[in-house]
Amino acid sequence: MSDLSPIAKTVADLRNTFDRSYSLPPSSSGAEQVENLLALRLAGNPYAIRVTEIAGLVNNRKTVAIPSPISELLGVAGIRGGLVPVYSLAALLGYDRNGYARDASPARWLALCGNEDQVGLGFSDLEGYLRVPAVQIYAASQENIMGGHVKDVARVDGLVRPVVSIPSVVEMIQRRCGEIRVSPMQL
Amino acid sequence: MWTFGRKIAAGFTLAFLLLVVIGAVAYRSINSLTKTSKMVTHTHEVLENISEMLSLLKDAETGQRGYIITGDQPFLEPYNTALNNLPKVIEKLRTLTADNPNQQRRISQAEPLIKAKLEELQQTIDLRRKGDVAQVTQIVRGGAGKKFMDDLRVIAGQMDQEERELLAKRAEEVESAAGSAQNTISYGTLLCLLLVTVAAFTITRSLSGQIGLAVRHVQSSSVELQSTANQQASGAKESSTAMNEITTTISELLATSRQIAESAQRVAHIAEETFKAAKSGDQTVEKAHDSVTGIKRQVDLIVTHMLDLGKKSQQIGGILEIINELAEQTNILAINATIEAAGAGDAGKRFAIVADEIRKLADRVAGSTKEIRGLIEEIRAAVNTTVMATEGGTKAVDLGARQFAEVAAALKQIGSLVATTTEAAREIELSTKQQTTAVEQVNAAISSVAQATRETEASLTQTLQTATQLTGLSRELSRLIQPTASA
Numbered sequence: 001m002s003d004l005s006p007i008a009k010t011v012a013d014l015r016n017t018f019d020r021s022y023s024l025p026p027s028s029s030g031a032e033q034v035e036n037l038l039a040l041r042l043a044g045n046p047y048a049i050r051v052t053e054i055a056g057l058v059n060n061r062k063t064v065a066i067p068s069p070i071s072e073l074l075g076v077a078g079i080r081g082g083l084v085p086v087y088s089l090a091a092l093l094g095y096d097r098n099g100y101a102r103d104a105s106p107a108r109w110l111a112l113c114g115n116e117d118q119v120g121l122g123f124s125d126l127e128g129y130l131r132v133p134a135v136q137i138y139a140a141s142q143e144n145i146m147g148g149h150v151k152d153v154a155r156v157d158g159l160v161r162p163v164v165s166i167p168s169v170v171e172m173i174q175r176r177c178g179e180i181r182v183s184p185m186q187l
Numbered sequence: 188m189w190t191f192g193r194k195i196a197a198g199f200t201l202a203f204l205l206l207v208v209i210g211a212v213a214y215r216s217i218n219s220l221t222k223t224s225k226m227v228t229h230t231h232e233v234l235e236n237i238s239e240m241l242s243l244l245k246d247a248e249t250g251q252r253g254y255i256i257t258g259d260q261p262f263l264e265p266y267n268t269a270l271n272n273l274p275k276v277i278e279k280l281r282t283l284t285a286d287n288p289n290q291q292r293r294i295s296q297a298e299p300l301i302k303a304k305l306e307e308l309q310q311t312i313d314l315r316r317k318g319d320v321a322q323v324t325q326i327v328r329g330g331a332g333k334k335f336m337d338d339l340r341v342i343a344g345q346m347d348q349e350e351r352e353l354l355a356k357r358a359e360e361v362e363s364a365a366g367s368a369q370n371t372i373s374y375g376t377l378l379c380l381l382l383v384t385v386a387a388f389t390i391t392r393s394l395s396g397q398i399g400l401a402v403r404h405v406q407s408s409s410v411e412l413q414s415t416a417n418q419q420a421s422g423a424k425e426s427s428t429a430m431n432e433i434t435t436t437i438s439e440l441l442a443t444s445r446q447i448a449e450s451a452q453r454v455a456h457i458a459e460e461t462f463k464a465a466k467s468g469d470q471t472v473e474k475a476h477d478s479v480t481g482i483k484r485q486v487d488l489i490v491t492h493m494l495d496l497g498k499k500s501q502q503i504g505g506i507l508e509i510i511n512e513l514a515e516q517t518n519i520l521a522i523n524a525t526i527e528a529a530g531a532g533d534a535g536k537r538f539a540i541v542a543d544e545i546r547k548l549a550d551r552v553a554g555s556t557k558e559i560r561g562l563i564e565e566i567r568a569a570v571n572t573t574v575m576a577t578e579g580g581t582k583a584v585d586l587g588a589r590q591f592a593e594v595a596a597a598l599k600q601i602g603s604l605v606a607t608t609t610e611a612a613r614e615i616e617l618s619t620k621q622q623t624t625a626v627e628q629v630n631a632a633i634s635s636v637a638q639a640t641r642e643t644e645a646s647l648t649q650t651l652q653t654a655t656q657l658t659g660l661s662r663e664l665s666r667l668i669q670p671t672a673s674a
Contacts, residue, residue, distance in 0.1 A: 010555075014548075014551060017547075018544065018548070021540070021544050022544075036525060036529075038522070051522065051525055051526055051529065052526070052529050054526060055526065055530075056523050056526060057519055057522045057523055057526070058519065059515070059519060128550070129518070129521075129522060129546055129550065131543075
């Protein structure tokens with residue numbers, strides 16, 4: 001019974017926390033600003049993306065490879081009844097070139113971006129969901145970090161995570177697709 | 188090679204033959220001498236008879252004359268005696284000269300003359316007896332009687348002369364035979380002495396050489412015998428010493444055999460106790476084996492339960508994977524709900540809170556599943572460890588069971604061996620007793636041998652003395668035979 005006591009205590013804490021969250025009023029607009037981030041790892045390095053910059057998150061979707069001049073394109077995957085091109089986020093950040101190691105792990109997670117022409121950014125490891133106060137997010141001191149796709153960094157639990165700008169990545173994809181005059185969907 | 192006896196016999200034989208020859212020659216000479224002497228005697232006897240014949244004729248004439256003169260009868264006694272003896276003498280002469288024809292012839296001539304003479308004498312005597320003296324004187328004066336006597340004397344002289352010639356001849360023969368015998372004996376004796384001396388010298392030399400050689404051999408052999416006897420005496424002394432040591436050793440061996448017999452008896456007793464203990468140990472081991480078998484069953488049961496527990500934990504892990512998957516999906520849904528709520532603006536704020544809470548719950552569920560997974564992994568590791576430990580225990584139990592079986596078999600074998608040992612110990616005890624008896628007999632025999640060895644030693648000492656004496660005697664004998672050589 002002594003072994004069960006910590007579990008019962010944990011259960012009680014969980015119950016109290018859950019009940020307290022419903023007992024408190026919703027936070028006012030003037031309250032402390034937080035950023036919702038998804039902590040992830042690209043080629044073994046910690047990164048983060050803003051939840052507000054993606055349209056959805058899926059996992060374990062089958063990606064069918066197709067021939068393409070864009071080497072970062074992993075293939076297409078069926079998402080909610082439609083075909084979505086899937087790019088390697090690590091490759092888009094330059095891990096496959098410029099002296100960076102290639103991210104060999106399969107892209108188990110897909111972050112859906114865009115509203116009409118959705119693209120999927122694939123990555124291998126999702127470390128969790130982070131609610132980071134805005135004061136702990138700093139502008140990157142250098143420009144053109146990781147192809148200019150990292151503009152902020154977040155300090156979480158003593159660890160600095162570069163925050164990837166999804167709109168910047170999507171814009172690059174669209175630009176490169178435009179350069180070869182092929183829409184992303186046509187790929 | 189001739190032996191001593193043969194040589195000596197040859198020497199004596201030679202001497203004997205010489206003596207026989209000399210004796211034969213002497214016998215022959217003496218026989219001839221005797222024969223010749225007999226013939227001389229015979230001749231003398233013939234001469235005596237011739238002389239007696241003449242003497243008887245003279246006696247008869249003398250008696251006739253006396254009677255004629257006197258007429259007395261007593262004077263006729265010589266006549267009568269001659270008249271009686273003359274035929275005997277004549278017959279004897281004829282017999283003695285039977286081998287001489289001349290003498291026989293003369294006797295034949297003499298016999299008529301004697302007869303005539305005796306008749307003349309008888310005639311005269313008869314005439315005288317008648318008293319006719321004149322006739323008698325006339326007859327005597329006629330001289331017939333005298334003529335008869337003269338003729339008879341001539342014949343007797345012839346016979347005497349021949350006999351004397353024969354006597355001289357036989358005397359010469361006697362002298363010749365005696366000289367021959369003397370020469371034969373003298374020269375034969377000298378020759379015999381010479382031959383005997385030569386033979387004696389030869390035999391003496393030969394025998395001296397051979398006996399000297401033999402004596403030297405005897406001397407050498409006696410020296411060797413002395414040396415050998417000396418060595419044998421020394422060996423016998425050593426043997427005697429060794430026998431004494433052996434006797435001592437066998438006495439110790441006897442004592443040891445007795446101790447071994449006692450020890451074997453104790454061993455037999457201990458082996459019987461050991462047999463009982465082994466039997467008791469066998470029963471104990473059988474009980475322990477049953478217990479180990481029970482433990483093995485329990486351990487097998489534990490292994491089965493642990494394997495079931497491992498399977499159950501795997502099932503829990505599977506379920507936990509499902510829960511984890513659900514939590515992840517819930518988390519994804521919550522994240523997507525948050526995204527959707529953020530897209531809804533202010534209207535979605537409350538939904539965002541709910542979605543956040545759902546996400547937190549999903550996070551907590553994920554954390555809990557992670558903890559549970561850890562616990563399950565620990566359980567599985569513990570189960571695996573326990574299974575391995577129990578398998579090790581099973582193997583140990585199996586090993587223990589096998590070892591118990593081996594121990595039981597070993598105890599049975601020990602029991603069997605102890606029984607054999609008991610039997611062997613009894614046999615050893617019996618054998619050792621027999622050995623003790625045998626050793627006692629050997630001890631007695633060795634004592635006898637030791638006694639015999641001592642006697643042999645004494646005998647060899649005696650032999651040594653005898654050999655020494657023999658050496659001295661052979662040296663003396665050698666000195667006697669060959670003084671120069673021995674010197």
